[in-house]
Amino acid sequence: MDLSVFSEMESEVRSYVRTFPTVFSTARGELIRDVEGREYIDFFCGAGTLNYGHNNPAIKPKIIEYLMGDNIQHALDMATSAKQEFLEVFRDVILAPRGLRYKLQFTGPTGANAVEAALKVARQVTGRRTVVAFTHAFHGVSLGALAATSSSWFRGGAGTALPDVVFHPFEDYFGPGVDTIDMLRTLLDDASSGLDHPAAVIVETVQGEGGVNVASAEWLKRLQQVCRERGILLIVDDIQIGIGRSGRFFSFEESGIEPDIVTLSKSLSGYGFPMSLVLLRPELDVWKPGMHSGTFRGNSVAFVGAVAAIREYWEKPGFEEHIDHRATLVADRLAKMSGERPDEFSSRGRGLLQGLACTDPAIAKAISRESFARGVIVELSGAQDEVLKLMPTLTGEDELLVKGLDVIEEAAHAVLSAPRAATPPSAERATTP
Numbered sequence: 001m002d003l004s005v006f007s008e009m010e011s012e013v014r015s016y017v018r019t020f021p022t023v024f025s026t027a028r029g030e031l032i033r034d035v036e037g038r039e040y041i042d043f044f045c046g047a048g049t050l051n052y053g054h055n056n057p058a059i060k061p062k063i064i065e066y067l068m069g070d071n072i073q074h075a076l077d078m079a080t081s082a083k084q085e086f087l088e089v090f091r092d093v094i095l096a097p098r099g100l101r102y103k104l105q106f107t108g109p110t111g112a113n114a115v116e117a118a119l120k121v122a123r124q125v126t127g128r129r130t131v132v133a134f135t136h137a138f139h140g141v142s143l144g145a146l147a148a149t150s151s152s153w154f155r156g157g158a159g160t161a162l163p164d165v166v167f168h169p170f171e172d173y174f175g176p177g178v179d180t181i182d183m184l185r186t187l188l189d190d191a192s193s194g195l196d197h198p199a200a201v202i203v204e205t206v207q208g209e210g211g212v213n214v215a216s217a218e219w220l221k222r223l224q225q226v227c228r229e230r231g232i233l234l235i236v237d238d239i240q241i242g243i244g245r246s247g248r249f250f251s252f253e254e255s256g257i258e259p260d261i262v263t264l265s266k267s268l269s270g271y272g273f274p275m276s277l278v279l280l281r282p283e284l285d286v287w288k289p290g291m292h293s294g295t296f297r298g299n300s301v302a303f304v305g306a307v308a309a310i311r312e313y314w315e316k317p318g319f320e321e322h323i324d325h326r327a328t329l330v331a332d333r334l335a336k337m338s339g340e341r342p343d344e345f346s347s348r349g350r351g352l353l354q355g356l357a358c359t360d361p362a363i364a365k366a367i368s369r370e371s372f373a374r375g376v377i378v379e380l381s382g383a384q385d386e387v388l389k390l391m392p393t394l395t396g397e398d399e400l401l402v403k404g405l406d407v408i409e410e411a412a413h414a415v416l417s418a419p420r421a422a423t424p425p426s427a428e429r430a431t432t433p
């Protein structure tokens with residue numbers, strides 16, 4: 001495979017092309033093909049951008065129709081028929097049946113854009129600066145979002161101060177014996193703890209980049225309670241675990257919490273088009289017209305994709321059961337693998353974000369590589385890239401899902417039965433979200 005133009009022309013910052021060194025061309029559903037016709041089962045889905053699979057046949061015709069009809073594509077944030085339909089469908093199919101009341105703020109198209117807006121509005125509303133984020137958190141790499149991202153690898157790229165964020169241990173960071181919500185409460189209530197009264201707490205209910213760390217419903221409920229009692233806004237960053245990845249549209253539905261602010265992006269448009277959204281409790285909508293701007297707020301074709309996806313999967317019954325069924329297949333397989341090799345593996349996750357944590361990060365890396373060689377795309381996450389992160393499509397039949405799991409299991413067997421070289425930990429981190 002000739003990748004020379006990429007190494008010659010593209011910045012050294014390129015990452016995934018190093019992990020999956022081929023030239024991809026076409027894709028459909030769970031499968032991606034490269035230019036040599038090799039097929040890969042996609043267990044990565046653009047880090048949760050392609051939850052409904054590639055070129056989804058229920059969404060594609062709506063997009064083609066929209067384009068062929070010379071419908072307006074770019075309109076800043078002027079009113080368009082595409083945005084109108086999205087607002088109505090999101091209200092009627094997503095928010096109302098869940099008893100949720102939010103105003104919608106469209107931001108620039110990346111997840112980080114949504115996080116920036118969420119942090120800004122929280123600071124404006126409260127007049128406070130400090131934000132509490134968690135160990136192993138990932139919220140994007142623009143400066144405001146990066147300040148709330150814990151990884152020293154990403155933070156090292158800033159070259160400037162990343163102020164006004166304090167990191168607090170996530171659930172089980174110190175093991176099950178240490179209650180990190182009690183700890184937060186103690187710090188907040190001690191005027192001499194050094195923790196300034198925060199504007200907001202920002203949390204992922206399952207940390208995607210951080211190593212598939214799952215917050216329990218109980219922990220989330222208690223976090224919400226601590227925030228509410230003290231007038232601290234709770235922001236749930238649902239960019240990766242939202243839009244069905246957890247098994248429900250919003251990842252926080254199962255816990256019953258109701259965040260003050262929610263960020264959505266990755267799979268929102270249903271088709272891989274960039275689109276981001278901030279949901280605000282109506283009382284928090286203190287923005288003045290145009291105060292937070294952006295050229296690409298509301299990409300019409302993304303609205304069309306989002307509407308088609310919501311109508312196809314969330315308006316009709318049965319999708320949650322379908323995700324649960326697929327999630328069980330994945331979780332059971334990973335539990336079996338860890339049960340057989342408890343010294344090597346443990347498994348965790350929620351919905352279709354499942355992790356196989358490897359005791360030895362070199363093993364995780366080798367399994368990802370071996371899986372790719374055998375035709376499955378599966379990424380790593382965690383502080384040492386020690387967790388194999390399985391994110392198959394939410395849609396599709398059992399056959400390819402089971403085949404993908406078989407390949408990963410076979411790859412793991414092959415890696416574990418190969419003579420163990422003393423691999424030094426890799427100095428470069430080649431992957432980013």
Ligand SMILES: *Cc1c(COP(=O)(O)O)cnc(C)c1O
Pocket residue numbers: 047109110111112113115138139140141204208209237238239240241265433
């Ligand atoms: C991917 C991600 C972001 C950042 O989104 P970008 O589009 O890469 O800016 C923020 N938060 C979470 C949880 C993410 O997974």
